[in-house]
Structure formats: structure tokens, C-alpha cells
Amino acid sequence: MTADRPPYRDPRLPFDQRVDDLLGRLAPDERLALLHQFAPAVDRLGLAAFRTGQEALHGVAWMGPATVFPQAVGLGATWNEELVRRVGEAVSREARAMRARDDRVGLNVWAPTVNLLRNPLWGRNEEGYSEDPALTSALATAYTRGLRGDHPVYWRTAPVLKHWLAHNNETGRDTHSASVRPRVLHEYDLRAFRTAVEAGAVAGVMPAYNLVNGRPNHLSPHLREQLRTWTGQELLVCSDAGAPSNLVDSQHYFATHEEATAAALRAGVDSFTDHGTDGSRTTARLRGALDRGLLDPSDVDTAVRRHLHVRFALGEFDPELDPHAGTGAFDTPEHRALAREAAEQAAVLLVNDGVLPLDPAAGRRVAVVGPLADTCKLDWYSGALLHRSTPLDGIRERFGADLVVHAEGADLVRLRCAAGLLRVPDSGGAAETAPAPGSEGALDPALLAGRTDLPPLTADGEGTVFALTDWGGGVLTLRAPDGRYLSVADDGRVRASADRPGGWVVRETFRLEPHGDGHLLRHLGTGGHLCVAADGAKVAADGGPAPAVLTVETVRRGTDEVAAAAASADTVVVVAGNDPHINGRETEDRTTLALPESQDRLWRAARAANPRTVLVLASSYPYAIPDAAAALPAVLWTAHGGQAAGAALARVLAGDVSPAGRLPQTWYAADADLPDLFDYDVIGARQTYLYFDGRPLFPFGHGLTYTHFAYAGLDARRRGDTVHVAFTVTNTGPAASDEVAQVYVRALAPSVPRPHRALAAHRRVHLAPGEGRRLEFAVPLDALGFWDVAAGRWTVEPGVYAVEAAASSADPRLEARLRVDGPALAPRPVLERGLEAADYDEQGGTEIADRDRASGDCVTPVGTGPGELLYRACDFGAGVRTATVEVSGTGTVVLAGAAEGTGPGPVRAEAAVPGGPYAYTALEIPFTAAGVRDLRITLTGRIRLARVRFTAAGG
Known part of the structure; x- marks a missing residue:
């Protein structure tokens, strides 16, 4: 190569060779600097500054206006990989276009979130696709293909999957440990990531x-x-924000940041997202780890190589060859149409007795009511809206503005304190200084810290009438007549200044707390109470100025307003649900599945006034609504649908589009149906549609349409390692519609607990009235398998399986039987392999813990125990004479083997191991057993069991 064009600039060379050449030219400190999220430029080599991490979950986020598509759980409800791929492609084209005019926009995109929606109380439910690993991985593959682009060499954007691994709680999210047994790990959590990778x-x-x-x-x-091990390509592992420091600061897993940083790098973390744009602390920790011998320079080089591979793939070093350069597209008619199409396909019709669709040509009045009737909600990972369509907007446009009445249903109140009624003073025009939402150059209001250019509330005059909305659990917002929400800025003053609730710490939520004959108003973001002084209202912490005791004077009840609107209309559409910044979001789990009481009262008031009441739930998660499902003629759910939500809803209600979304997770009937939020054992705790033994309110895969479909001619046959499934679906009703045909498999006589049925394939197809189509699916034989803890491998057990063609997980229409031949599963070869403690079949009162800081599992009682482990069908051969237990901590281990009620009595090992939880000792105890029998182990105390080995009699 010529001196002015080194090998790393030669596009004829493979990336590996170019990366190695560039790596060799980087100085040691330059290499360390590349491992921070904000990698600085290396001018002497022509490397630009590079940032990992552009949020792009359902549109380009946090960088100003962008096309906003439905939330991820809404995209999950489409069950449509091709649609999701097109959304990913549109998002990646917008990222390219936005970067061309703003180099803060990154091309290493952190999306999608593939954590499984195991428990619907998880605050970040909106970010995932589904509770099912097959559906989640299919949609994640589609979205990443769209983000990546289809060029064989250069990537349009470089997607990073979130969040590895088994993450479904915000409560204690950086300190809680999920106990994940090997079967759940391999059959459930890892599967969501593997297919896309x-x-x-x-x-x-x-x-x-x-x-x-x-x-x-x-x-x-x-x-x-x-x-x-899943792919031959280099993969870049990017830490979550602040997580490297958590290893010491909140998790206390290491004593020093040098140890923690070294361990994370050795484990495979390549890019450290910590301390914002300041990379100096990360590089200092890395340098310290090298100096202490905790890291080898080769560890740093490995991570730098992965970082550089992504940059080469994005075309940074070959701008003249990058097929994506200059091809970005932003806010195009195609993207706007796609946003509406996605919102239409995400709509799930849960209940319908024939009231839907509504006929726009009939000239009948429609009442659109509820707290979400005239709003277009964004979440934390949304861009700013360029276009906005609320349900009220869409219905007015489709049905005629003169035929549509609106009632929000908020209580109108005045707040009186000792000094008088609270009043929003005249802003003197200051309220107009902020950019309008969605305007060019505007920031997403959810990212604004709070305005200080408006006067605070006072207590004088007639007072302001506030719209009070209770979002559940007593969490409320107060809105002034000009549409601005009461908000608390950094100076503590209370102003009517926010366009909407938002921000990492929400500044617009309050709670009324009974106090004597009145109430105190607590600001939830700061914890302080409202105080009123001559210079205006502010919030102050306990111990500060005396809080104001308020009397709430109700001017009008929201239920009265809704009832009046309902009585004046032919049909009522109640739009309820959540605000994604309130009651269930990142950092905050929900505490109940119930619809907020205030919203429950609204639909009941509407129905009492007008039986033709349709409930539309626009929400980030499921609700338990058994009364509404039984009482109302129609219920429809949609995730927050982005910029086209209202237009899409109106088209569905009018029958322009037949709703055909399907539930991506189970809707339970009551909180009692859910296990503990922290119980990650979907098998043992009988979670999700796979194992839930109760009757759900609405099952996984459920969704109605405006027509009917018949299934016929199911054929399922095995050819080699593939099961070929085919059947015919026919539209037997009056309306053109999509149908989501689903294929499930289940083992009829399994030797271990298996799912009731498991999704193996699906397809969304459009059929005209009377049209039929033969659908064919190729299902890998492995889809019938499970993780055999006895052998430590994926296994398809011989036996008979049912293959079902279904309209939902609770609505199989056709069944075929399939026999899989092969040798029967062998008992556990405990003499050859011993027993890994975590490879149990059943447990009670235990959790899995870390055997050491680098790898391996052990089992320990929860609290002081006792905890019990069961290992079925252990083959002790001709007999064993001793058992050796590898344990740490203090306590007892009791082993008991039995076959049909007989066998050796329990034997006990007591441990008192100095040196902490990772100091293991091997205790040998007499233990006699022969043949195949179950083994029970009881753990008591602060003991950790890693492994059990057996010595054959005479050995």
C-alpha cells in the first residue's frame, strides 16, 4: 500500500485484515479511549468521533422530530414480520437522514428490546414484543434486518439487542438477582436472542x-x-448506562472499580456507557486495571477489534463505497403511510357482539370520551411528533366533526388553602416562548427539565379551575384551562408550564394525602409538599415550611360530563388506558392489573347512559377488566400507536380496516393469577400461556375480526429434521380481512413438565370474502424439544406430538398427530457426570446463585431454609458407597434417595467453610444407593451447594 493510503483504507482487503492494521496503528491510550461510549476522534489516523447507542425502539428517539411508530408491544401485536421489517428499514433510513444534518445522531442503534413479557406488571412492558420466545425472536429478526439493510457488506445501521438476560423487573433492577434454572434459560430467555443473532x-x-x-x-x-458461539461475526457488547459503576456502587460485587472494569471487559463488555460524555474515568479504570495486572493488553485489543468491526461495517472508512450514504429518507409519504398501517395492524379486537364496525354513512352521533380521547401519548423512547392524530381527531375526520361530541371525563376542581384559591397567574406571553411540540428544532417535551420562565401559582382572586385526572393509585395530574400541566422545576416552584407529563423524573404528578379536614398535595417527583407563600407556590421537603392544607372543591364530576355526552349520542367510544410516563414505565413497575378506578367509573357511567358503549384501551400493557369484558358490547386494545394512532383507530371503528391484531401476551383476569414479580421460573411458577393452568381473561394469540375464517385440511409430516405443516384457511364471512394463522405443538406424554402448547409458526395473510389459501410451514424438529438437564443438551424426546392449526393459543381448530421415534431418554448418569446442583427437576425454597464471580451456578436456600431439590431418575448403577458434596458457607446438606418409597435413609453433611461464599470444600459422606431412583436434597442455613459426586461401590 502507498504511504498515503494504508491497508485499513483499502476496501479490497477483508475487514479482519483492515481492522488489524488500524489496531496496530493505535497507541495504547487511544485504544482505551475507544472503549467508552463516546469514543474521541483520532485525527492523525482520520478516525472521527464515534458514539455507541442511538435509541431506535419504534422510531429514532431523543434527537428531535422523527416518525413515531407504534410502541414495540404494538408491533408485537401485528404478528407481522414483513411489516416490522419495513418499520425497521424506515427507522434506519431516518437515522441516516438525521445523521447527515446532525452528527449527534448515531448509527449504532440500541434496539430492539427482546426481553420476554413474562409478567405484565413489568414497568417496561411497552418495550418488548411478546411473552413467547418464538414470536419475539421472529419479530426481532425482522426488525434488525430492516435496521441493518440488505447490502452484503455495509450496514445501514448496526442494531444492538436489549437487555441480556432475563430482565423483567424495575423494582430493585440493579440489585435484584433473577434465579433462572437451566431449562428456563435455554427454552425461554436465550431463545429470544438466538434466532436474530x-x-x-x-x-x-x-x-x-x-x-x-x-x-x-x-x-x-x-x-x-x-x-x-451463535455466529462467526464479531459482536459488540455495549453496557447499559451507569451499569459498569453499579458493579461497585450499588451491587458491591467488587471492592474497586479497577477490578469491576477488568472483570466486565474479560466477560465480554466492549463499550462502557458510564459518566455521560466523560470517558476519562473509564479510561483511568482500564489503565489502572492494566497496571495492577488485572487485564492483559490483549483483552483491550479484543474489545477494540469488535468496536472497529462495527465502524467498518457502517462504511465509515469507505464513504465512496457506502451504498447507504446519501440515501436516508425522512418523514416521507411512505413513512407516514407505514406509521398508519402499523397502527391499524396493531389493533386487537377483544370483544364484539356486532356493535362494530360503525357505519360513517349512517349519520349517527358518536361520543368520544375518556382521558385518552384527545391525546397522542409518547413514551420515554419516542421521538418528537412531526404529525399527530388523536382518537378524537381521527373520528371527527372519518365520521364528521358535526356528529362527534367530546368529553374528557376529568374532574374539574378548585384548590383552596388558608390564603385563598390557587390561581395560575397571567404568563404575560412567556408561555409562547417554547417551541411547539413537533415544530422544527423542538425538543421532545419529555426531555425538558422544567420551565422557570413563567410565574408560579398564587393564592388570590377567584382561583383557577383545574382538570384533575387520577391515573391510578392516587397518582394525579392537574391541568390549567390553557392546557398546561402543573409542573415543578429545579427551583421548586409550581407552575402551569408543561405540555405533558414526562422526563426521567416526572415533574407533573402529585398525590392528595388526607390531613385533618383537608388534604396535603405531595409532589411525587421530589417528595415535597405544596407550600403557599406571598411569593407564590412551591414544594418543600418535610421539615421545611409548613405545607398548605387544601380543600378540594369539585366544580364538575367527570362521570357527569361523560354520562351527558353518552346520552346525547348513538354510540359511545370510551378511550382509556395509561400515560406511558406514569404508573408503569422504566424505573417503575405496576402494582396491579386493574384499570384505574377513575377510568372504571367512566366506562360504567357511559354504559349506564348508553348501552352502545365501546371501550378502547390505549395502553402499554394488559389490564384485568372482567366486568367490562362481560358488560360491554365491544372492547378493543391498542398499544400507543404513534403519530397515526387516531386515524388508524377511526378506520378500524369504521370498518375501513378489519382489526386483525393478536394479543402478544396473556391478559389475566385478576392479580391473583400472577406469580411474584421476581419469580423467573416460568415452568415451576406456571407462567405465561405456555404453563398457566388457570383460565385467562383473553388468551395469548386472541383477536377478533369483522369476518369469520374456516380451517381445513391439516397435514403434518416429518422429513428429516423438519416438520412440514400445511392447512387451508378460508374467509367465510362478509368482509375482507387479515387472519393470523397459528401453529402450535405439544407433547402428549412428556416425561418432564412441558408447555400446554407452544407456538411453532404463524403467518398473517389477507383474504377477500370467500377466498381460501393453502398455507405451508416448515417447522424445525427442534421446536418439539426441551433442555434435558440430565444430559445437559437440547433433546427431542421420542413419543407422540400434537400439531395444531389454531386461531389462538386457546382456540385450536385442527389437530394432527406426529410420532417421533428414537431411543428413550436415559436416566441421569450420576456416576459418570455427577450432579450440578442447579440441574434439578423441581425445587422449593431455593434460589440459584453464583458459584464464583466468573462462571458457574450453585443453589442456596432462600433465607434460612430449608430448601428442597429433586433430581428424578438418577442412575446409581450397581451401587454407590459415598457422596461428595461441594459446598460453601454454613449449614447442612441432607441427601435422601428413594425408589417407590424405599431406599436409604437420609444422610447429613454439615459445613462451616471459612473464606466467604466462594470458598468451597468437598465433604465426603457415606451414601448407599443402587439402580434408578429419585434423589432429594435438603439445604438448611447459609449454605451453597455447587455439585454432588458419587463413588461407586467397590470403586
């Missing part, structure tokens, strides 16, 4: 904040043992 459209993953089996995810051995 194997498809070659993923640039990397982001570890989650939480711990799994006692070990922080940023040290996950599965990065090495699983993720990096």
Missing part, C-alpha cells in the same frame, strides 16, 4: 442492569458460552 442482522447486545443467578449481567458467562 444467527440470522446475521445483529451487531451486538446490551447486558441488563439486574443480576442472574447471583451474578451481574455485565459479567454474564453466557456472553462467551452462548452468544459468541
Whole structure:
């Protein structure tokens, strides 16, 4: 190569060779600097500054106006990979176009979130696709393919999957450990990631904040043992924000940041997202780790190589060859149409007795009521709206503005304190200084810290009538007549200054707390109470100025307003649900599935006044609404649908589009149906449609249309390692519509607990009235399998399986039987392999913990125990004479083997191991057993069991 064009600039060379050449030219400190999220430029080599991490979950986020598509859970409800791929493509084209005019926009995109929606109380439910690993992985593959682009060499954007691994709680999210047994790990959580990675459209993953089996995810051995074995390409592992420091600061897993940083890098973290744009602390920790011998320079080089591979793939070093350069597209007619199409396909009709669709030509009045009737909600990972369509907007446009009446249903109140009624003073025009939402150059209001250019509330005059909305659990917002919400800025003053609730710490939520004959108003963001002085209202912490005691004077009840509007209309559409910044969001789990009481009262008031009441739930998660489902003629759910939500809803209500979305997760009837939020054992706790033994309110895969479909001619046959499934679906009703045909499999006589049925394939197809289509599916034989803990591998057990063609997980229409031949599963070869403690079949009162800080699992009682473990069908051969237990801590281990009620009595080992939880000792105890029998182990105290080995009699 010529001196002015080194090998790393030669596009004829493979990336590996170019990366190695560039790596060799970087000085040691330059290499360290590349490992921070904000990698600085290296001018002497022509490297630009580079930032990992552009949020792009359902549109380009946080960088100003962009096309906003439905939330991820709404995209999950479409069950349509091709649509989701097109959304990913549109998002990546907008990222390219936005970067061309603003180099803060990154091309390493952190999306999609593939955490499974195991528990619907998870605050970030809106970010995932589904509770099912097959559906989630299919949609994640589609979205990443759209983000990546289809060029064989250069990527349009480089997607990173979130959040590795088993992450479903915001409560204690950086300190709680999920206990994930091997079967759940391999059959459930890993499957959501694997398909997309194997498809070659993923640039990397982001570890989650939480711990799994006692070990922080940023040290996950599965990065090495699983993720990096799935593909031959380099994968970039980007830490979550602040997580590297959590290893010391909140998790106390290491004593020093040098140890923690070194361990994370060795585990596979390549890019450290910490301390904002300041990379100096990360590089200092890395340098300190090198100086202390905790890291080898080769560890740094490995991570830098992965970082550089992504940059080469994005075309940074070949701008003249980059097929995506100059091809970005922003806010095009095609993107606007796609946003509406996605919102239409995401609508799920839960109940319908024939009241829907409504006929716009009939000239009948429609009342559109409820707290979400005239709003277009955004979430934390949305861009700013360029276009906005609320349900009221859409219905007015489609049905005629003169035929549509509106009632929000908020209570109108005045707040009186000792000094008088609270009043919003005249802003003197200051309220007009902020850019309008969606205007060019405007920031997303959710990212604004709070305005201080408006006067605070006072207590004088006639007072202001506020619209009070209770979002559930007593969390409320107060809005002034000009549409501005009461908000608390950094100076503590209370102003009517916010366009909407938002921000990392929401500044617009309050709670009324009974106090004597009145109430105190607590600001939830700061914890302070409202105080009123001569210079205006502010919030102050306990111990500060005396809080104001308020009397709430109701001017009009929201239920009265709704009832009046309902009585004046032919049909009522109640739009209820959540605000994605309130009651269930990142950092905050929900506490109940129930619809907020205030919203429950609204639909009841509407129905009492008008039986033709349709409930539309626009929400980030499921609700338990058994009364509404039984009483109302129609119920429809949609996730927050982005910029076209209202227009899409109106078209569905009018029958322009037949709703055909399907539920991506189970809707339970009551809180009692849910296990503990922290119980990650979907098998043992009988979670999700796979194992839930009760009757759901609405099952996984459920969704109605405006027509009917018949299923016929199911054929299922095995050819080699593939099960070929075919059947015919026919539209037997009056309306053209999509149908989501679903294929489930189930084992009829399994030797271990298996799902009731498991999704193996699906397809969304459009059929005209009377049209039929033969659908064919190729299902891998492995879809019938499970993780055999006895053998430590994926296994398809011989036996008979049912293959079902279904309209939902609770509505199988056709069934075929399929026999899989092969040798029967062998008992556990405990003499040859011993027993890994975590490879149990059943447990009670235990949790899995970290065997050491780098890898491996052990089992320990929850609290002081006792905890019990069951290992079925252990083959002790001709007999054993001793058992050796590898344990740490203090307590007892009791082993008991039995076959049909007979066998050796229990034997006990007591441990008192100095040196902490990772100092194991091997205790040998007499234990006699022969043949195949179950083994029970009881753990008591602060003891950790890693492994059990057996010595054959005479051995």
C-alpha cells in the first residue's frame, strides 16, 4: 500500500485484515479511549468521533422530530414480520437522514428490546414484543434486518439487542438477582436472542442492569458460552448506562472499580456507557486495571477489534463505497403511510357482539370520551411528533366533526388553602416562548427539565379551575384551562408550564394525602409538599415550611360530563388506558392489573347512559377488566400507536380496516393469577400461556375480526429434521380481512413438565370474502424439544406430538398427530457426570446463585431454609458407597434417595467453610444407593451447594 493510503483504507482487503492494521496503528491510550461510549476522534489516523447507542425502539428517539411508530408491544401485536421489517428499514433510513444534518445522531442503534413479557406488571412492558420466545425472536429478526439493510457488506445501521438476560423487573433492577434454572434459560430467555443473532442482522447486545443467578449481567458467562458461539461475526457488547459503576456502587460485587472494569471487559463488555460524555474515568479504570495486572493488553485489543468491526461495517472508512450514504429518507409519504398501517395492524379486537364496525354513512352521533380521547401519548423512547392524530381527531375526520361530541371525563376542581384559591397567574406571553411540540428544532417535551420562565401559582382572586385526572393509585395530574400541566422545576416552584407529563423524573404528578379536614398535595417527583407563600407556590421537603392544607372543591364530576355526552349520542367510544410516563414505565413497575378506578367509573357511567358503549384501551400493557369484558358490547386494545394512532383507530371503528391484531401476551383476569414479580421460573411458577393452568381473561394469540375464517385440511409430516405443516384457511364471512394463522405443538406424554402448547409458526395473510389459501410451514424438529438437564443438551424426546392449526393459543381448530421415534431418554448418569446442583427437576425454597464471580451456578436456600431439590431418575448403577458434596458457607446438606418409597435413609453433611461464599470444600459422606431412583436434597442455613459426586461401590 502507498504511504498515503494504508491497508485499513483499502476496501479490497477483508475487514479482519483492515481492522488489524488500524489496531496496530493505535497507541495504547487511544485504544482505551475507544472503549467508552463516546469514543474521541483520532485525527492523525482520520478516525472521527464515534458514539455507541442511538435509541431506535419504534422510531429514532431523543434527537428531535422523527416518525413515531407504534410502541414495540404494538408491533408485537401485528404478528407481522414483513411489516416490522419495513418499520425497521424506515427507522434506519431516518437515522441516516438525521445523521447527515446532525452528527449527534448515531448509527449504532440500541434496539430492539427482546426481553420476554413474562409478567405484565413489568414497568417496561411497552418495550418488548411478546411473552413467547418464538414470536419475539421472529419479530426481532425482522426488525434488525430492516435496521441493518440488505447490502452484503455495509450496514445501514448496526442494531444492538436489549437487555441480556432475563430482565423483567424495575423494582430493585440493579440489585435484584433473577434465579433462572437451566431449562428456563435455554427454552425461554436465550431463545429470544438466538434466532436474530444467527440470522446475521445483529451487531451486538446490551447486558441488563439486574443480576442472574447471583451474578451481574455485565459479567454474564453466557456472553462467551452462548452468544459468541451463535455466529462467526464479531459482536459488540455495549453496557447499559451507569451499569459498569453499579458493579461497585450499588451491587458491591467488587471492592474497586479497577477490578469491576477488568472483570466486565474479560466477560465480554466492549463499550462502557458510564459518566455521560466523560470517558476519562473509564479510561483511568482500564489503565489502572492494566497496571495492577488485572487485564492483559490483549483483552483491550479484543474489545477494540469488535468496536472497529462495527465502524467498518457502517462504511465509515469507505464513504465512496457506502451504498447507504446519501440515501436516508425522512418523514416521507411512505413513512407516514407505514406509521398508519402499523397502527391499524396493531389493533386487537377483544370483544364484539356486532356493535362494530360503525357505519360513517349512517349519520349517527358518536361520543368520544375518556382521558385518552384527545391525546397522542409518547413514551420515554419516542421521538418528537412531526404529525399527530388523536382518537378524537381521527373520528371527527372519518365520521364528521358535526356528529362527534367530546368529553374528557376529568374532574374539574378548585384548590383552596388558608390564603385563598390557587390561581395560575397571567404568563404575560412567556408561555409562547417554547417551541411547539413537533415544530422544527423542538425538543421532545419529555426531555425538558422544567420551565422557570413563567410565574408560579398564587393564592388570590377567584382561583383557577383545574382538570384533575387520577391515573391510578392516587397518582394525579392537574391541568390549567390553557392546557398546561402543573409542573415543578429545579427551583421548586409550581407552575402551569408543561405540555405533558414526562422526563426521567416526572415533574407533573402529585398525590392528595388526607390531613385533618383537608388534604396535603405531595409532589411525587421530589417528595415535597405544596407550600403557599406571598411569593407564590412551591414544594418543600418535610421539615421545611409548613405545607398548605387544601380543600378540594369539585366544580364538575367527570362521570357527569361523560354520562351527558353518552346520552346525547348513538354510540359511545370510551378511550382509556395509561400515560406511558406514569404508573408503569422504566424505573417503575405496576402494582396491579386493574384499570384505574377513575377510568372504571367512566366506562360504567357511559354504559349506564348508553348501552352502545365501546371501550378502547390505549395502553402499554394488559389490564384485568372482567366486568367490562362481560358488560360491554365491544372492547378493543391498542398499544400507543404513534403519530397515526387516531386515524388508524377511526378506520378500524369504521370498518375501513378489519382489526386483525393478536394479543402478544396473556391478559389475566385478576392479580391473583400472577406469580411474584421476581419469580423467573416460568415452568415451576406456571407462567405465561405456555404453563398457566388457570383460565385467562383473553388468551395469548386472541383477536377478533369483522369476518369469520374456516380451517381445513391439516397435514403434518416429518422429513428429516423438519416438520412440514400445511392447512387451508378460508374467509367465510362478509368482509375482507387479515387472519393470523397459528401453529402450535405439544407433547402428549412428556416425561418432564412441558408447555400446554407452544407456538411453532404463524403467518398473517389477507383474504377477500370467500377466498381460501393453502398455507405451508416448515417447522424445525427442534421446536418439539426441551433442555434435558440430565444430559445437559437440547433433546427431542421420542413419543407422540400434537400439531395444531389454531386461531389462538386457546382456540385450536385442527389437530394432527406426529410420532417421533428414537431411543428413550436415559436416566441421569450420576456416576459418570455427577450432579450440578442447579440441574434439578423441581425445587422449593431455593434460589440459584453464583458459584464464583466468573462462571458457574450453585443453589442456596432462600433465607434460612430449608430448601428442597429433586433430581428424578438418577442412575446409581450397581451401587454407590459415598457422596461428595461441594459446598460453601454454613449449614447442612441432607441427601435422601428413594425408589417407590424405599431406599436409604437420609444422610447429613454439615459445613462451616471459612473464606466467604466462594470458598468451597468437598465433604465426603457415606451414601448407599443402587439402580434408578429419585434423589432429594435438603439445604438448611447459609449454605451453597455447587455439585454432588458419587463413588461407586467397590470403586
